[in-house]
Amino acid sequence: MPFMSSATVVFGFFARLSLRNRRTRLLLAAAFIPFVILLVFHLVAISGGGSRSGAVLFRQMAVPFLFQLYIPLMGLLGGSACVGDEIDQRTLVFLTTRPAGKASILLGKSAAQIVISLAIVILALAGSFALGLGSYVFSGEGMARLGKYLLAGALATMAYTSLFVLFGALLKKPVIAGIVFIFGWEYIVQFIPGSTQHLTISHYIKSLLPYKSSAGGFLMFQLEPSAAVHAVLVLLLLSGFFLALATRVFSSKEYVLSEPRI
């Protein structure tokens, strides 16, 4: 069966499956936490409560939450599940004993995961942005700004999910390794000035965000940004590279679905 058509079939099935999945619903709910907070903030503001503008709330709360915490963790859960769920639930055999290549299976699954995650991230970002900045959204400048956030969010989702698809294909316990990567490596390296930062994913994402103030706290720490085009290219290349490597690993590695029965 041709590569693309089997990947498409796999994509369709798992996209629908993940829409019905409890995990997806939990992730969706989590993504909208900033949105809900903004909503509450506005309601309070209407009744004469709060004083700060929604823009600050968006930048100080929604952006760090989504970029620093949510996107990496969603990438970790969703990415590692691409192979992990098939092993845990021992369903891998159903896919590998059909005439679809393993590469197309993994790419179809990853694509489904990425598309769903992208939809969630874009909805959550755009929703929070609109709620935080109000009518500013409709100005040309506001649109451009939102575009930058969305671009950064989309690329971040792709890069993290692809990386953790690779983790899932490669490792037995991808989540621990992933947590160490996100809160260890990515976090520590940002305190080191110079070019070491270029070894993290978050560096390129930060370079794409439309404001460069370091006042916002730990997300902007020690940033020596790369050029936007450069960052976009690197993130795209990284995603492609991680996925390609993941399919290589997935195609050649054998997965034992349960304990050997001896």
Added chain:
Amino acid sequence: MISMTDSIIQLKEISFFYNGFQAIRGVSLEIGAGVYGLLGPNGAGKTTLMKIILGHLAPAAGGGRVLGTPMDAGLIEVRRRIGYMPESHCLIPGMDAVTLTAYMGELSGMPRQEAIKRAHEVLYYVGLEESRYRKADTYSSGMKQRLKLALALVHDPELMILDEPTSGMDPGGREEMLELIRDIAAKGRMNMIISSHILADIEKTCQQVLIMNSGSIVSEQHTRDFNSQDTSIFEVGIKGDPREFLRRLPKIQAETDRRGLLRLHLPADYPPMNLFRDALEAGVQIRHFRPSRLTLEDAFVTAIGESHAR
């Protein structure tokens, strides 16, 4: 100790629903001491009924007594005195068999040292003495089955509930498991309820059998009643071409069973010994010959009816 005359389980009008689907339909039953078989197709409600007895599921209606204790109020008491062997594989990962068995004994109320000693004994008894220090997750499914029996036995209960005890075992293992169950029932004077969809297992171990279908008990009988003879049906095994042989017989009903044996319904005017003559003339050998018995399988099929097979 329960005397032989007491009833072990009394259920009255038990009903149970899974998401609106009625899995148990007003079951009333009284089970005395001894070994009872619970037979029925997949989805008949055997496991559900067992879980209700254990208090894992609360019936929507009805109630009863288990080992003389009211089901709802005496939950802890009932669970202390029952040994349950579930159908599904369940284990605690990373534990070896002795640890797991002793742990279960301890949870049942045995002192720790006693539980460890008893764990070794029961594991030896079920034939796992050589692999008792191995992690239970590396066991084959036959070994897991033995381990589950050991877990159900460790606290020497008064009533054992065994759900599909031979599922997933090879023939040798299955025979040994049935032998163990018979031995426990005889030597330990254990009361048991054994569910199975394998007829031979029930026939070999139980005195009484309850047949379940679609959430109701459709028949209750002694296993020995199944062996009443019906002389006009014979089971015949031949070596050679059966067509030539069958052509020589008078117009009779013949069917082939799962083992490849012919089941011949002979008319009254045909002496069974003529089969040997006809076989000789047809050039085939009769290698197996026996009056057919009404087996548990027949009883099962009659009780359940053809509606199930569709």
Added chain:
Amino acid sequence: MPVKERGYHGWQGSLAPRRLRWLPITLQGIRQVMQKKRAKLLFFFSAFPFLFFLVAVYVASKPELRFLEQITSLIGDDARLFNLFFTRSGLMFVLFLLSLYAGSDLISGDLKYNSIQLYLSRPLRRGDYLAGKLAVVMFYLLMFSLVPALLLVAAKALFVGGWSLSPGILLAIVAYPILVSLAMAALVLLFSSFSANTRLAIVGYVGFYFFTNMLAGIFSQVVFKNDAFGLLSPERTMRQMAALLFGTKPALAVPPWAAPLVVLGVTLAALGWILFRIRRVEV
């Protein structure tokens, strides 16, 4: 010569109703955590705050080491000493890691391997099961909070050569770690009971911890400039509670009853949810 008959033998003992039905679950759980990979390494690092404070207490008790006074002055009185030990020594983070390590798979593993029915076929109720699991996590948390604190009390008494601790402080030293351990154990088990997938439990718990910290910081300091939002973070709430118990100056300007109320409320809600969740598991 009597020969033991072959075949099945019953057990002659009697099954005693146990008062603490959940205790075997706890003991077994404690043993199992100990056998996990890299347990020793984690425990080693978890003892760092204690070792550091032990040295500090020693230094403070020796007049000849006066040149370190700048450090030792920080732990001048008992209330400050133990408050610092509990809330500013990295112990909070250590407890977070320990609860993650010991608790994240305690219930999800049983959900995955279908083993809740093993427990519920024994004389146990669902509450006993939960109590047993809760105590496993609490044991490890107390091992690295209450126990070292008591050792510090003893060390101080030894080094100084006298007993100066007020009963109020002693009560706080005992009460604070117990409250913290209970709340953290309930939280991690809450995430562990979400699904049979331990990955989800780990990511959920980690995400929750970091997110609430982040949110509390932004809300209370930048957006609303209102300290009440600090209570969103478990870490800040715990600190607030410690300050209350030890009678030191609290970091957040909120009514004194707020922090304990939040801790209690969250703990009870978490335990209630877990029980509800176990009840819905088909065994």
Added chain:
Amino acid sequence: MEPVLEAQDLSKWYGNILGVSDISLNLTPGIHGLLGPNGAGKTTFLRLASGQLKPNRGRIRIFGEAVFSNPGLFNRVGFCPENDAYYRGVNGGDYLSFMARLHGASPTEARERARKALQRVGLEDVAAKAISAYSLGMRQRLKVTAAMLHDPQLLILDEPLKGVDPLWRVRIIELIREFESQGRTVIVSSHILPEIESMTNNIVLIHQGEILAEGDIQEIRGLLDSHPHMVSIRTPHIRRIASRFVQDNHVLTVNFSDSARKVVFKTDNRDHFFDRLNRIVVEEALEIEEITSPDDNLQAVFNYLVGRK
């Protein structure tokens, strides 16, 4: 004839645990029963045959092609795994449609194939129900029909009858035999011996990762000619029958049982023995109540070969 499945010195181990070792096997069209005690290596062998595992040594080929990383092969091969696994939140109809789509069927065609497949195993009424709500036996039936979905040339079934109730067991055996009667190949492993017997005479016995015996059940019998067979006869004329056989060279022992109506012969040539027995019965007009062979089943062969008895 060109073998359908061909294994040569096939070995597989997990760490230091042996799965199968040095299996060489050629399977031609027909039904082949794979038998062995738990942990004998049946599942490992079938996982190698379905390309889930890579052999450590040796090779395995199906229709002359390598198996691992050869998805195209599964247009002609159907596989039913032993695990009770399924996708959570998917119903039977959607699952089978998905599988059919992986074989290149269009959406409508896939739904039609799924409908037929469900009908084949009596699951059409639960097509829209989540697989997780099926009973074990229903899930088993679903797996079997999924393996047959694309009408393959070779069907590999690992324990297909596990947990299936008696009525459906008979039906599935029929399905398998129908499938084979069109000149195709089935490899089936099972724990329940009478069922293997009712499906096929070709058996492969696996024990401790090695092939113990392979071939027609009768041939295997032949191999075991040194293994004497028991024949038990119930008749009012036990002494008359016994006296006819005492002189026979192929009768090794004669035993009278307690009931005084039953005699058990041990013979090393059953063909000869039954031939004589049939003649004697007819010629002397003897009354026979029962002829049975206490050890004439797969179980006996099995026990003998694996040395349990």
